[in-house]
Amino acid sequence: MASEKPSFEDMYRRLEEIAARLEAGGLGLEEALALYEEGMRLARLCHEILDAAQLRINRLRDELSVYVDEQFPYVSEEGEE
Amino acid sequence: MLDVWSVSRLAHTLQDLIRSDPSLEDLWVEGEVSNLRQGTRGHLYFTLKDLQAQVRCVMFGGIWQAQDLENGHHVLAHGRIDYYPTRGDLQFYVDFVRSAGVGIFRAQFERVLAKLEGEGLFDESRKRPLPPFPKKIGVATSPVGAVFQDICNVIGRRWPLAEVVLASTPVQGPEAVPGLIWAIHRLNEEGVDLIIIARGGGSWEELTAFNDESVARAVFSSRVPVIAGVGHQPDLTIVDLVADRRAPTPSAAAELAVPDISVIKGQLRSYGLRLEAAAQSYLTTYRKELRGCVARLDAYTPKIDHLKGRLTGLAHRIGLAAQREIKALAREVEAISARLKALDPKAVLRRGYALVYLRRGPVVTSVSQVEPGAQIEVQLADGLFPAQVLRQYGF
Numbered sequence: 001m002a003s004e005k006p007s008f009e010d011m012y013r014r015l016e017e018i019a020a021r022l023e024a025g026g027l028g029l030e031e032a033l034a035l036y037e038e039g040m041r042l043a044r045l046c047h048e049i050l051d052a053a054q055l056r057i058n059r060l061r062d063e064l065s066v067y068v069d070e071q072f073p074y075v076s077e078e079g080e081e
Numbered sequence: 082m083l084d085v086w087s088v089s090r091l092a093h094t095l096q097d098l099i100r101s102d103p104s105l106e107d108l109w110v111e112g113e114v115s116n117l118r119q120g121t122r123g124h125l126y127f128t129l130k131d132l133q134a135q136v137r138c139v140m141f142g143g144i145w146q147a148q149d150l151e152n153g154h155h156v157l158a159h160g161r162i163d164y165y166p167t168r169g170d171l172q173f174y175v176d177f178v179r180s181a182g183v184g185i186f187r188a189q190f191e192r193v194l195a196k197l198e199g200e201g202l203f204d205e206s207r208k209r210p211l212p213p214f215p216k217k218i219g220v221a222t223s224p225v226g227a228v229f230q231d232i233c234n235v236i237g238r239r240w241p242l243a244e245v246v247l248a249s250t251p252v253q254g255p256e257a258v259p260g261l262i263w264a265i266h267r268l269n270e271e272g273v274d275l276i277i278i279a280r281g282g283g284s285w286e287e288l289t290a291f292n293d294e295s296v297a298r299a300v301f302s303s304r305v306p307v308i309a310g311v312g313h314q315p316d317l318t319i320v321d322l323v324a325d326r327r328a329p330t331p332s333a334a335a336e337l338a339v340p341d342i343s344v345i346k347g348q349l350r351s352y353g354l355r356l357e358a359a360a361q362s363y364l365t366t367y368r369k370e371l372r373g374c375v376a377r378l379d380a381y382t383p384k385i386d387h388l389k390g391r392l393t394g395l396a397h398r399i400g401l402a403a404q405r406e407i408k409a410l411a412r413e414v415e416a417i418s419a420r421l422k423a424l425d426p427k428a429v430l431r432r433g434y435a436l437v438y439l440r441r442g443p444v445v446t447s448v449s450q451v452e453p454g455a456q457i458e459v460q461l462a463d464g465l466f467p468a469q470v471l472r473q474y475g476f
């Protein structure tokens with residue numbers, strides 16, 4: 001699943017990790033600045049994802065009555081359909 | 082042709098007949114308790130009767146609840162009917178008894194509650210944590226009414242990154258139990274991160290599906306966490322107890338399901354600030370270090386100046402030495418030229434000496450070069466004149 005795009009959660013976790021590592025100190029300047037840049041880029045990307053998000057709604061089309069007929073034959077006398 | 086049955090055949094036929102009816106495996110009987118006694122192995126034996134009939138009952142030791150079991154009490158008893166061929170007894174094997182006054186819904190609820198609690202279905206230790214950022218949220222509820230819309234509104238407002246998947250099922254009536262079981266099963270198949278099982282408020286009787294044992298077991302065996310959001314009412318349903326989390330309303334269940342976007346945005350901003358601060362502190366630290374290095378380098382600079390000074394000094398001394406040398410040479414040249422001047426024959430002539438030449442010949446340096454009467458030339462400093470040798474004397 002770790003293919004193509006990292007998920008929001010992946011990026012958010014990485015950001016947490018970067019902040020913790022930077023704050024722990026003891027890094028070389030170059031490494032620290034690279035982490036800083038990566039962190040800022042992740043924060044921006046996360047913001048963009050949140051700003052662009054739109055709820056998706058998906059209604060399963062499966063026929064409940066088919067399942068009910070199979071599993072509970074004694075229940076569905078007068079189905080709603 | 083007449084057929085004669087053995088007693089065993091009859092007994093087993095009766096047993097088969099009784100066991101073939103599923104409704105006799107799981108039934109409630111209401112009646113008055115009589116002839117209650119305890120057997121040797123802790124079993125309770127009694128009779129349930131009404132005005133016209135009676136049935137013999139047994140309750141095995143170690144069963145769940147027998148608090149209302151007393152002679153003369155009007156009770157609701159749950160269990161199964163079976164025929165026991167060895168003794169020729171038709172018995173009601175009771176597993177739960179409750180005073181008839183509580184009503185069948187309450188009694189059923191208490192029975193399932195006691196049973197599932199005994200099996201550990203409500204244990205806190207088996208409750209699963211909810212995913213912090215669910216991507217796909219399953220909702221098992223009725224598509225009719227406001228419940229699903231309320232859930233979508235809350236999730237859309239709080240966490241619009243999510244996808245909501247609705248498995249439509251009736252939440253009351255005869256199809257509610259199979260429908261809810263199907264929905265939980267189907268949503269698991271769909272790969273959702275968590276499930277909200279919800280319905281709006283309702284009377285105790287309308288909530289029977291949420292107190293159903295098989296629905297509770299379906300919730301229990303869901304692979305993903307389940308949040309119960311069953312409408313406001315004072316008592317919890319079995320589904321509330323078995324779910325990983327419970328909320329008093331469908332909307333509250335939706336709030337539990339997802340993070341709040343404004344909180345997460347605030348956290349992102351605070352991460353940004355923390356990163357800035359950390360990076361700034363690195364820069365400060367390294368700048369300080371750099372200043373330290375520069376200071377240490379500066380400590381070497383006087384030596385360089387010293388070397389420079391020495392170098393200039395040397396150059397100066399070389400210059401002076403060269404000048405001295407030049408002056409000495411000049412003096413030498415002067416001395417030489419003075420000596421050269423002293424050798425100039427004309428200078429001698431000016432002091433009164435004369436040069437004597439043979440006429441158009443060489444300088445006379447010896448008397449033997451001339452004879453009396455020889456023509457000679459005498460040169461003085463300012464000119465020459467011809468002369469004649471008179472005689473010669475040697476020294």
